[in-house]
Amino acid sequence: MRRIVLVSILAAALVVPVFATGQTEAADDSIHVALSAPITGDWSEYGVNFQRSVEMAIEAINADGGVLGGRTFRLSVGDTKGNPQESATLAQKWTSDDSIVAQIGAFSSSSSMAAQPIYDAAGMVQLSPTASHADYAKGSPWSFGIVGTQAGEGPFNAAFAYDDLDLRKIAVLHLNNDWGIDTAKYFSEAFESEGGEIVGTEFYFDGESDFTAVLTKLKDSDADGLFIASFYNDGAGINIQRDRLDWDVTVLGPTSLYSPQLISLGGDSVEGLYTATGFFAEDPDPRLRAYVEGFTEKYGDPPNFHAALAYDAMFLLADAIERAGSTDREAIRDALAETSDFPGLAGSITFTERGDANKGYSKLTIADGRFIPYE
Amino acid sequence: MNTLRDLIRSRPIVTAAVVTVFLAALPFLLGNNYYVRVATIVGIYVILVSSLNIIIGFTGMFSLGHAAFYGIGAYTSAMLTTMAGWNFWLALPVAGIVAGIFGTLIGLATLRLRAVFLAFTTLGFGEITRIVILNWRSFTRGPMGIAGVPIPTLFGWTFDRYGYYYLVVVLAALTVGIIYRVYHSRVGRALVAIREDETAARSMGVNVFGYKVLAFTFACVFAGIAGSFFAHFQRFVSADSFANLESFAIITMVALGGTGSIFGPILGALILVILPEVFRFLAQYRGVIYGLVLILVIVLKPGGLAGVKGIFEKPKTPKRRKRR
Structure with a gap:
């Protein structure tokens, strides 16, 4: 009896989600982007703020009419747990999904670098808000980092x-x-x-x-x-x-x-x-005030530098798609690489040839x- | 379940053929690179969990630092191929040997003591390994990790997703096969005798200390080989991948699958690698499902799903001790 109960529970646990995930596929022409972040684990504070910021950015972009003449964004979020291996698995999941055009993440340099060969082989943009390792951005033409380097x-x-x-x-x-x-x-x-x-x-x-x-x-x-x-x-x-x-x-x-x-x-x-x-949280700039106050109102705490970088990453991606004029993965990469003086909340962004950012402070x-x- | 087991027993060649065909066809049935990757990770954990099962399940010792040997294997292989220009096929066995040497040293130092000391030592060793990797910058590149670990090639063919899958299937099958043969040999019987009653085993002439060190080393060699494969599969290694949490994940798989059996570790790895992937859509709540499944198994089947003797079971009673 026990065995039957156990086997049926396990079977149900493995089968039920297959149906549950089926519904998330939208049939409209929205643009699908992915976020990999440490939602749980040691760095969950950063990961959760990544998710909040990117969701806020998408909300703002969509409310503003989206890109490419009215196409909106939708987001899939994946939890890396701060573990490089999970981050690489997510990379494989995202790149295998033809509807996803680009990925934002991961948080740590090692998680980003573990996923890098997969994005590189599949040809998908990997845009990390925070990875600052000297070898990260130069490791692949598909990898970009916006935090700036020393x-x-x-x-x-x-x-x-x-x-x-x-x-x-x-x-x-x-x-x-x-x-x-x-x-x-x-x-x-x-x-x-x-x-x-x-x-x-x-x-x-x-x-x-x-x-x-x-x-x-x-x-x-x-x-x-x-x-x-x-x-x-x-x-x-x-x-x-x-x-x-x-x-x-x-x-x-x-x-x-x-x-x-x-x-x-x-x-x-x-x-x-x-x-x-x-990123100066008390800056009177109206865009920055709107973000800081919106974030504080919604989540209780003011955003920090890392959260603002994730917000910038999403806006930068939307900007690149608009400039590319298409959602083709390669066109997005090319447009992103040409980014110059993008007005981010956490400093302006100009990509170097390697793919890391020269920032304004x-x-x-x-x-x-x-x-x-x-x- | 019993009938299935009898069927497998009575028709070993047919079973082997069915399993081989299934594993060979699996990537094509899955079709999607992401699923193939998850299947490959299951393979890595089958090696790790089966090898830890030698320590926990067969011999009744307790190691909390299996990820350290996994990490040593990964770093050995990554460093030999990137810094010394070795070939993957040469680095793979060497990674196993280096992990085995560390296993022997730990074993020699602690296995004369009571079981609990091995648990503490291995826990400490896991943390020490991680910290040494992080701080010995000139040797391991510290927090930078090692990037660009080469992709294995075979007769001029460079491995792709499917190549990795087939390689890990072969490695896992070899691991399970070797462990099966050892389990059913004189050595295996000696190990089980030690697990059941050390004093009785010793009085029967079993060299308890020697066999314990042998079993521990043997398990660490496989962990090192799994690490070597992992390094070339992920192509980037850093200390983050080999923290103590990883050791606990492997132990959890042993416990869920059931200790002391050959099939249990495979089941444990399969369920606990696939389950969190399936529940990705729950985001931060997927950990809850993971925990619930564990609790259910502990409550409903404390010996693990396919276990001979579980970690969660009450102290053994003579009745439960032997199945046959």
Whole structure:
């Protein structure tokens, strides 16, 4: 008896969905796109925000009359669990479905790269909002990333320091991992080619909390600026300890410092710090306000940088389809590759030959305990 | 069910022929690349689950780190082919051997102790493996992973989706076949004797420690081979694929299918790979179905679907111990 119950339940579990999935096929001329994101698992917060943002973007595009003379979008969402293998399986699922024209995702670089050979072989656009691995976009002509790389951000920060802040001698302090090494390297190279001088470079390890030794060393270097390649938590600690050492110097850092946490942890010590961001949630731009307020109203929390990138990815894809004039997978790729100065909410997007984005950033400073745009 | 089993027993050649024809025709019946990929992944898990079954089901040991050996195999093969320019067919057995060497070392260090220590050690080893892969940047490329693992070729023919499917079917069939032969050999009987009663086995002259290390190593070799195939199938390896969660997924498949049988692991892999794919349309709720199916099996058939002795079963009673 038990065995019969069990077998019938298992059989039902395997068969029922076959009928259930049959209904989702729409017979209209809507354009079918796919999203791969970690809806469950360790990165579910990001994945769920991806889904929310892309759904909001589709709603907005469809309400606005769609593309190609009134064709609307519909979305299929797949859960990668943050597991590269699941992401590759999804890629196979999406590329096997002839109605799907392009895919947005995945979240992590490794999930995107595991799926890459499949999109490449099938010839379908893989547009990742967040994958930033140096080998990702250049791995296939079908792969695109819009988050921007340190190779693009370094020169921007260097120009900010040299031209706007009039700094000539900079000391660099960086986190010693692949990200921190790259960030410091690209900034330093660009700053030196602007004509500035790097007077000292020091590093610290992830998890270290005492920066006084390296700060003392850098203080003696006669620098007029300090560049910190850190995330907001270390950034706050470095500034508190710099303050205690009475080192009065202009501090600037990359977009990773942009978080309200920097101010709540760093307090007075981060006043006057300069940084940049691709996505400034308090920007008065009406399109950005509509997105931030719509998102906050619907889901309770304001969107972050990653969510905004997913929103941009969907708009960018719609724009590419409109420019391609068709929903042919290859035509979409070609149009996407030609993207230049696309006005994304999280920074403008211009694709390099490799398929990663040169981004535009907004300059910020901290005054009275708040981030404000640098004028 | 029993009649089916009798039929299979009485007509082994016919059964083998039917299964072979079915497996050979399957990609054409499925027709869709996505289904063929899912079938291929089932094949990878059949190897992993069957090999873990040697440890858990046959010998009664408990390993929580099978994914580590899977990962070692994958990385060995990926590194040998991308960095040293080896051929896939050479890297495949070497990946198995390297995973086996690590298995032997872990086994030698812990198998003299009580079973629970092996569980802890393997759990730790799984985490250590992942962390070493992530941090040894000059050797494993760390968080970057290894991309561009070459596609296997055979006599000038480059593998496509179907090629991978047939290769994994052959590998899985070999694995299951070898495990079947070992199970029914003197070694297999020694392992079962250890599972049922270590003291009794020892008093009968079975070298308990030696056989345990042998069984553990044997299982790790197959995990390494599965890893090598996976690396060339996915063509990108990173530490994310071999986290402890992966070990737990494999154990779950052993438990669901039923420990200690040959067919159970195949059933477990089949159901637990296909089920989450079928329920994709439920998005974040598909995990619930996965859990429900597990609970149902535990409640209704604690020995697993085809198990001789389940992990969820109460301590064995003499009546249940032997079927025949």
